[in-house]
Amino acid sequence: MPGPDLSEPALAKINLCLHILGRREDGYHELDSLIAFADVGERVVVEPGRSGADLEIDGPFAGALAMEAASANLVQKAAEAIADSVRDRSPLRLRKHIPVSAGLGGGSADAAAVLRLLNRVHALEMSEARLAEIGASLGADIPMCVHSRPLRAGGRGEIIEPVPSMPALPLVLVHPGVAVATAAVFAGLAPPFDPPISDLPSRFDSGEAVAQWLRQTRNTLRLPAIAIAPAIAEALASLEASDGNLFVQMSGSGATCFAIFADQASARLAVARITELRPDWWVRAVTTVASESAD
Ligand code: C5P
DSSP: OOOOOOEEEOOEEEEEEEEEEEEOTTSOEEEEEEEEEEOOSOEEEEOTTOOSOSEEEESTTGGGGTTSOGGGSHHHHHHHHTGGGOSSOOOEEEEOOSOTTSSSOHHHHHHHHHHHHHHHHTTOOOOHHHHHHHHHTTOTTHHHHHHOSSEEEEETTTEEEEOSOOOOOEEEEEEOSOOOOHHHHHHTOOSSOOOOOOOOOSOOOSHHHHHHHHTTOOBTTHHHHHHHOTHHHHHHHHHHTSTTEEEEEEOTTSSOEEEEESSHHHHHHHHHHHHHHOTTSEEEEEEBOOOTTOO
């Protein structure tokens, strides 16, 4: 009988829209955002028996974390947060495939994946709500990444409401190679702020229905992000120019942009075309995770 799977995917978070409702007393901003998740190959793995550091990092974006103290890594912090419940603390490996400081929530996704992984491997039987609660003490985006299915996020991002009926969406992600600091983008915001996003329909029947709904939304961080990193405007333009795109937007505080496509074939063609034009950019065709109850 095969043993338990010792690896867990950390899914990239994509803000399909991002309204900013106001500035809070604690200096953070109140958000209202529709969010989906996609597997871009990032994994956390438990490696029983491996010697060496408690956390090793490899993969194409490992270098971006090389200067960071191990104790500052959210994976390490999440492992420590759940440590009291875990008898055997095996070393971990992070396979870093999500660009860093890119608006895709990579660090939060990694922390959430560690919580899910240790819960499963050690049969801790903690509920998703309990894991989200542990995650919330480490970062506002971690509860949504524990869920990793379509959701609406409010508060600083920690209040999550699952979206019951969102299909899997073919997306192209384009990261134009510039890291953007979230705090700097928020610092460029000025009132007036946004109204909440309008109520979601009881179900989205297709990617086109999602795209149509999104056309009356915005990502308010887009303009301040472009002011810091003008390459974001080029990334958006490259997606707008791609045949078969239904909706184009920036994710989070950038710099990653995405387009929803009508089908996988047109998404793959867009990837080929954009990669040929800009071989230095990170460009991927992905499919988002559907709602649990969606077909
Ligand atoms: O969540 P994270 O630590 O990545 O946020 C970095 C910075 O972005 C915060 O220190 C804050 O300045 C800003 N921010 C905000 N409102 C949010 C999330 C982040 O103002 N909801």
